[in-house]
Amino acid sequence: xxxxxxxxxxxxxxxxxxVTLAAGGGWAQTAEQIDYKxxxxxxxRAEEVLALDRSLTSTLEQVRETVADWRTQFAQAQNANAAQxxxxxxxxxxxxxxxxxxxxxxxxxxxxxxxxxxRLAQLQAPGLAAVEAHSRAEGLIRQIDTKIRARQADALxxxxxxxxxxxxxxxxxxxxxxxxxxxxxxxxxxWQHPSNRAELRSGLPVIFLYLLxxxxxxxxxxxxxxxxxxxxxxxxxxxxxxxxxxxxxLGQIVVPVGGMIFLVLAxxxxxxxxxxxxxxxxxxxxxxxxxxxxRWIGSWLFRSGQNAEAGFLTDRPAEARFHVNMIGLVMAAExxxxxxxxxxxxxxxxxxxxxxxTPLLCILAIFLFRLGILLRRRANQMAAMSGPTEFHxxxxxxxxxxxxxxxxxxxxxxxxxxxAAAEALIWPTALSLGLIGLLIxxxxxxxxIYHLAVQSGENDREALVPVLIGLTLTLAAVPxxxxxxxxxxxxxxxxxxxxxxxxxxxxxxxxPSNFLTFVLVFGALYTVTxxxxxxxxxTLLPRTGLDKGVQNAVASGVGYIGIFLAALAAILAAGxxxxxxxxxxxxxxxxxxxxxxNIVSNFVAGIILLIERPxxxxxxxxxxxxFGIVKAIxxxxxxxxxxxxxxxxxxxxxLVSGVVTNLTRGNLMGRLxxxxxxxxxxxxxxxxTILREIAEAQPLVMVDPAPVIYFVGFGADSLNFEIRAILxxxxxxxxxxxxxxxxxxxxxAAEAIEIPFAQRDLWIRNPEALLGTxxxxxxxxxxxAAQEKRQTxxxxxxxxxxxxxxxxxxx
Numbered sequence: 001x002x003x004x005x006x007x008x009x010x011x012x013x014x015x016x017x018x019v020t021l022a023a024g025g026g027w028a029q030t031a032e033q034i035d036y037k038x039x040x041x042x043x044x045r046a047e048e049v050l051a052l053d054r055s056l057t058s059t060l061e062q063v064r065e066t067v068a069d070w071r072t073q074f075a076q077a078q079n080a081n082a083a084q085x086x087x088x089x090x091x092x093x094x095x096x097x098x099x100x101x102x103x104x105x106x107x108x109x110x111x112x113x114x115x116x117x118x119r120l121a122q123l124q125a126p127g128l129a130a131v132e133a134h135s136r137a138e139g140l141i142r143q144i145d146t147k148i149r150a151r152q153a154d155a156l157x158x159x160x161x162x163x164x165x166x167x168x169x170x171x172x173x174x175x176x177x178x179x180x181x182x183x184x185x186x187x188x189x190x191w192q193h194p195s196n197r198a199e200l201r202s203g204l205p206v207i208f209l210y211l212l213x214x215x216x217x218x219x220x221x222x223x224x225x226x227x228x229x230x231x232x233x234x235x236x237x238x239x240x241x242x243x244x245x246x247x248x249x250l251g252q253i254v255v256p257v258g259g260m261i262f263l264v265l266a267x268x269x270x271x272x273x274x275x276x277x278x279x280x281x282x283x284x285x286x287x288x289x290x291x292x293x294x295r296w297i298g299s300w301l302f303r304s305g306q307n308a309e310a311g312f313l314t315d316r317p318a319e320a321r322f323h324v325n326m327i328g329l330v331m332a333a334e335x336x337x338x339x340x341x342x343x344x345x346x347x348x349x350x351x352x353x354x355x356x357x358t359p360l361l362c363i364l365a366i367f368l369f370r371l372g373i374l375l376r377r378r379a380n381q382m383a384a385m386s387g388p389t390e391f392h393x394x395x396x397x398x399x400x401x402x403x404x405x406x407x408x409x410x411x412x413x414x415x416x417x418x419x420a421a422a423e424a425l426i427w428p429t430a431l432s433l434g435l436i437g438l439l440i441x442x443x444x445x446x447x448x449i450y451h452l453a454v455q456s457g458e459n460d461r462e463a464l465v466p467v468l469i470g471l472t473l474t475l476a477a478v479p480x481x482x483x484x485x486x487x488x489x490x491x492x493x494x495x496x497x498x499x500x501x502x503x504x505x506x507x508x509x510x511x512p513s514n515f516l517t518f519v520l521v522f523g524a525l526y527t528v529t530x531x532x533x534x535x536x537x538x539t540l541l542p543r544t545g546l547d548k549g550v551q552n553a554v555a556s557g558v559g560y561i562g563i564f565l566a567a568l569a570a571i572l573a574a575g576x577x578x579x580x581x582x583x584x585x586x587x588x589x590x591x592x593x594x595x596x597x598n599i600v601s602n603f604v605a606g607i608i609l610l611i612e613r614p615x616x617x618x619x620x621x622x623x624x625x626x627f628g629i630v631k632a633i634x635x636x637x638x639x640x641x642x643x644x645x646x647x648x649x650x651x652x653x654x655l656v657s658g659v660v661t662n663l664t665r666g667n668l669m670g671r672l673x674x675x676x677x678x679x680x681x682x683x684x685x686x687x688x689t690i691l692r693e694i695a696e697a698q699p700l701v702m703v704d705p706a707p708v709i710y711f712v713g714f715g716a717d718s719l720n721f722e723i724r725a726i727l728x729x730x731x732x733x734x735x736x737x738x739x740x741x742x743x744x745x746x747x748x749a750a751e752a753i754e755i756p757f758a759q760r761d762l763w764i765r766n767p768e769a770l771l772g773t774x775x776x777x778x779x780x781x782x783x784x785a786a787q788e789k790r791q792t793x794x795x796x797x798x799x800x801x802x803x804x805x806x807x808x809x810x811x
Contacts, residue, residue, distance in 0.1 A: 034077055039070050039133060046140045050147065057151060064144040064490060067137050068497075074134035075501075081123040088120045145494070152486065156424055159417045161351040163358040172355035175348060179276065179340055186274025199271035210266030217259025222292070225251035226299075243448050246441070249300070253292045260288040276340075283339035287332035294328025297437040313396070314374045315381065323371040327430055330364045334427070354419045361414050361426050365407040368429060372403030399436065403429060424486060431484045439477055443470040514574040522570035529562030552633065553613065598653070602636045605652035609633055615655065615662055620731060622661040623650055663730055669702070670730025674737055676744060677718030679754035684711055687721060687753065694743045695725050700736050702726040718756045 046063045049055045095113050099105040105113060161168045190196045200207075225248065267273060267281050302317035302324070314320045337360065341348055348356070379397040382390070406429045414422035447466035479492050500512060533555050541551040615621055619630045621640070628642035638655060640648045663670055678687055688709045695707035707725035714720070727736055748755060 034073055034130070034133075036129070036133065042066050042070065043136060043140065046144070050140070050143055057148060060144050060148055061488075061490065064141060064148075067140045067144070068490070068493070071134055071137035071141065071497075074130045074137060077130035078127050078134060080126045080130065082127075085120065085123050085127075088116055088123060092116050092120070141494070145491075148488070156421045157418070158350075158420055160354040160419045162415060162417045163354040163419070164415055168351035168355050171349055171352040175341065175352050175356065182276045183274075183280075186277055187272060190272040190274060196271040203269045203271070207266045207269045210262045210269065214259040214263035214266060217262065218256050218288075219259075221255030221259060222252050225249065225255055243445065243452065246300070246445055249296065252296050252299075253289065256292050257285055257288050260285045279339045280336065283335050287335040290335060291325075291328040291332040294331065294434060295325050297434055297441065298324030298328075300441050301437050314378045316374055320371060320374050323367045323374075326367045327364060327371070327433075330360055330367065331427075331430060334360050334364075354414070354417065357419050357423060358411075358414045361419075361422055362411045364426055364430060365411045368403055368426070368433075369407035371433075372400045372407060375400035376404060399433075403433065428485045432481060435477060435480055435484065439470075439473050442473050446473075514576055518570045518574040518576070521573045522566050525566030525569055526563065529559060529566060532562065533559050552617065598651075599636065602652045605656040606634060606636060606638075608656055609638070609652055615660065615665070619665060620663040622663070623654060623658060626650065668729045668731065670727050670733060672701075672723075672725050672727055672733055672737060674723040674740055675712075676721045676723065677715060677756060678721070678748075679756040680719060682719060682753055684719060686751070687719075690747050690751065690753075691721060691723055691744070694740055694747060695723050697743070698725070698736055698740060700727050700729060700732055702728055717758050 046067050049059060049063050092113065095105075095109055095116075097103075099110065099113075104110070264281050264284055268278075273281060298321045301313055302320040304317050337356065341356065375396060379393055379400055382393050383397070406425050410422040410426040410429075413419075413425070443466065446469040450465050450469070482492060483489070536555045536558060537551065541554060544551075609615065615630055615633070615638070617630050617633060620628070621630060623640070626640060626642065626648045628640040628648065630638060631641045631647070632639040633652075637649045637651050640650055642648060676687075676691065688711065691709045692707065695701055695709070696703075701707050702725070705726055707723060710722045710724065712720045712722050723740065727733060747753075
């Protein structure tokens, strides 16, 4: 198992690895330039190394790297002569269909076809050889990876002597004693050498300067940077303060680590450094980085304050910061431990390794356990307040539970004897927590920059861009998590190679380069389409004299055509062959057709609306029970704003197939009808004159045609009139009607004209029969309210349906 130091070094080298991949990872080589004899020699050596069970893992890694280089060359050579092959195939196709016994070629065509076929086979031969060699290299790499992973699994499951057995302690003590003797012997040997003493004397000024810089940076630097960060946290904008303070606070890592580098330079300048002491001195900056980075992450993750970020992870930030600092200190001690035993000769026994590794492992587990308890308690508190369905709460609970479990299981495994497995659990857990904390801080930093740039609200933390920033950071950190948990750099390079090769769907292979080309071309052409649409809407179409509906139809049509052409051009530019997807696309189209038939019908209806324009934006329409003004017409639906200021989304299919009343199509004029009733005995001519004067006085009532007053009939309770007028703007129909009714009420009151209300007179035909009932015993007298209720329940219809057959007399 690799130590903590090697894991950190692998993480630091990942940046260089990514830069190498981005730069191309190698040089192009044609199929004719490949030395297949040398490849055969390297492949045979790889097979021999695989056949040996005792071959070192480092040897397997070297062989794998060699085979991987060959595989890259073969992959580049597979498409050799592609342009010439395509040309020759086109020439063969131009000769017509292949000859048959019934339809042979002419002699000239047959000779030409044979020559082109031979030329095609000659051009395809290098590519076919590269394909065959590439397959062999792939197989060798898989075998090597399988063997290395099997060895890693065996190492993790290897049972060591239990470290709690006192019998195994003398071996570990002997390692300590021997190491200290080695350090002292190196110092004595170096001092006894005259050249080393001379070098020390000559380098004293430089050594003194290095030590001075190291003292200032290590002892005074962290406090100064921390106080400067605290001063920057006070200002006008909280986000601006956090950004400035975050950038400056990085000095809490850089400054002390720089001081340790000066200390290393001072020690190396003495000339007294040996192999064992050199390993310890070289580990000093890495150990310092581990401690100060953990300290910095803890200070920002678990800040004390009243803001939302301060109490997001725990309600006890001071205790959480203490545990994080101790975790960083234990990790630094582990780096020194690995450096101390690196140069041990002979290598440590399994008992010594177990005893040396277990104490720090158990100490780290204690602090991790307590930190996990704090995180889990905070997750439970937030779940009780906002519900356990919040995603970040679920992640916090999952991480805290995993930390608690691992911090308990790992020491138990180490005590039993599975020290390698315990180390493979506990140290990656600590590093993963640090990386998760760094991702949280980077997401906050990016969100602060975004919100400060767009001047958004201080509480707008759930916007789309901050979430995308967090997602991007998480995806970018996946390789780092893989390295932390034991993945090799070759595993990452293999994953990148497979990803770069793309996904094969039938005979079509879609690679990331194809996808990137498609996105770039489609994005560029879509932007051009939007610019053309904007120019049409704002510059060209308004000057043509077309109405607004036609302008929107033309602009929308240009947009649809532009999107279709952009997609087609992007597919062609990416080199995606869709012929292999024809069957799959046909099968999907059937299922999609059934599932999206309503959407398709609405889309077609939207196109019809934009072409025929039975309604336009701004029209006042009625569709079913919905009445309002058309605000927008899209390809799927139409948005209507009702007079309640609510938006109603109507599918376009309902507008095409249903009955639609358009009150403002062509013009804004509309008719207003107001019924009026007056009491019997009123002068009808006088009423007509008053109503005409009121109608003609309204400014929105058209003069031509003039308003008309009709005496429409004799009602049961009133003489009925109607005002019929044409309004110049039907949008103000209700306002005009209200104003006319106000004027009618005022004029009728002034003219003493009565507006009747419904009334009925009842005549009883047979009172004698009712008088005869007085001789009978009277029932219990009801209250006056009950009698009034029974009397008012009599209706004309009940009298008309009297079983005596007499219609009675009622008016």
